[in-house]
Amino acid sequence: MGVKLRVAICGGGIGGLTLAVALSRYHDIQVDVYEAAGQFKEIGAGVMIWARTWEILSMLGMAEDFARIAHAPPDQAPGIGFDYRRSDHPQEGSRFYLFQVPYGCIRFHRAQFLDVLINHLPDGVAHFGKRLTTYTYSPSSHGRDGGQITLHFADDSTAECDLLVGCDGIKSTIRKQMLTDHVRKHGGDPKLLNHIEPVWSGTTAYRGLIPVHRLVKPDGRKHRTIDSPMMDKHVVSYSISAGSIVNVVTFASQPQLYDTPYDGVWVTNCSPAEIQACYAGWEPEVDELLKCIEKPTKWAIHELKPLPFYFTGRVVLLGDAAHAMTPHQGAGAGQAIEDAFILAEVLGHRQTTLSTLSRALTAYERVRLPMANHVLKGSRQSGNMYEFNGPLADNLVPLGPLIGSQWDWLWDSTPQTERDRALGMLHYARASL
Structure with missing residues (x-):
């Protein structure tokens, strides 16, 4: 069987x-991954997913490998998503809401998570040291199926494809050119240019890793976070790497600074004293946790303004390039995986060819854009609630259930129903011809 599509x-x-892994199941699709760095790598330590994302990894045949590197082998029993506590006073804190869902919060070390995907990648697909600078589309005079995209890389090399997928992150070069071309070459709304650059959320995060043994007292008493993901106002902690490491992320927000300029490097090293001073006067459990972080890093948390579309022509966005979001619902990686799953399903469908590619991309966009933008907005709202900056402030009795309602997207649909809806759009488009 020949190649119907070069991606x-x-x-x-x-x-x-x-x-790339999902598309490799289709022998009539040629897949090439162009990575700017000299190897695949992830920034940050922890990554969490929820049950709906686990279903996708299972459908792609990777559940067994991911189960080996999770904090614990996932199962369908109800587990703790987060244990919400008020901890910003010197006295011992208290729980005000317990969020539980099937599978709970499934946690991994990012580097190990990426390694599983790499191990499932076919040979010859990856190309390193390929930083995209621009792309051009050359239509063919031989009909609507013709034409190709030429990729131009910083090393002066080029490559050709039928479909370009921008997975190049929050500072996406592809998003910038796609929106700029749409405005300046095709008469699009100039306001779209405001969606090119990420905006500072007003939040600074501190991150650190703690070996589990440092959180066990001589008498054997363990810190609560070893077994239970915790949200202490806005100090998040959970175990990763098969339970051997605790990942800690703390947040300090100034909502009034949202979408103001952020001067400086987004990610820097900082001293243990800085993070401890930021949370001085909090409950002993938090103080104990933060004193165990030896090499914290400081992050300026940015996000995208919700995009009104994800593709133009034969260029489409995915993951952070399309909907980079704050980490307050642990959804960034999961939303990227859902993008990949739906896009692969519509591209791999037998009805998708070069001449029907626009239908497939439209189906992808109509399914994924509303969901991802909803989670993007909800994640920011959740972050405000965690720090008592939401509409209920620190009125804890109604605040807990309101926080819980922010997660309704986890079960309002399933990856299977989303896929079926996208594929149904392909059938409908064909029947309408």
Whole structure:
């Protein structure tokens, strides 16, 4: 069987590699992954997913490998998503809401998560040191099926494809050119240019890793977070790497600074004293946790303004390039994986050819854009609630259930129903011809 579609994936993070693995199931699709760095790598330590994302990894045949590196082998029993506590006072804190779901919060070390995807990648697909600078589309005079995209890389090399997928992250070069071309060459709304650059959320995060043994007292008493993901106002902690490491992420927000300029490097090292001073006067459990972080890093948390579309022509966005979001619902990686799953399903469908490619991309966009933008907005709202900056402030009795309602997207649909809806659009479009 010949190749019906040549797909170029620019960016080898979680979303790009999941798409490459998913597309590799179709022998009539040629897949190439172009990564700017000299190897695949992930920034950050912890990554969490929820049951709906686990279903996708299972359908792609990777559940067994991912189960080996999870904090514990996932099962369908109800588990703790987060244990919400008020901890910003010197006295011992208290729980005000317990969020439980099937599978709970499934946690991994990012590097190990990426390694599983790499191990499922076919040989010859990955190309390193390929930083995309621009792309051009050359239509063919031989009909609507013709034409190709030429990719131009910083090393002066080029490559060709039929479909370019931008998986190049929050600072996406592809998003920038796609929106700029749409405005300046095709008369699109100039306001779209405001969606090119990420905006600072007003939040700074501190991150650190703690070996589990440092959180066990001589008498054997363990810190609560070893066994239970915790949200202490806005100090998040959970175990990763088969339970051997605790990942800690703390947040300090100034909502009034949302979408103001952020001067400086987004990610820097900082001293243990800085993170401890930021949370001085909090409950002993938090103080004990933060004193165990030896090499914290400081992050300026940015996000995208919700995009009104994800593709133009033969260029489509995926993952953070399309909907980079704050981490307050632990949804960034999961949303990228859902993008990859739906896009692979519509591209691999027998009805998708070069001449019907626009239908497939439309189906992908109509399914994924509303969901991802909903989670993007909801994640920011959740972050405000965690720090008592939401509409209920620190009125804890109604606040807990309101926080819980922010997660309704986890079970309002399933990956299977989303896939079926997308494929149904392909059938409907064909029947309408």
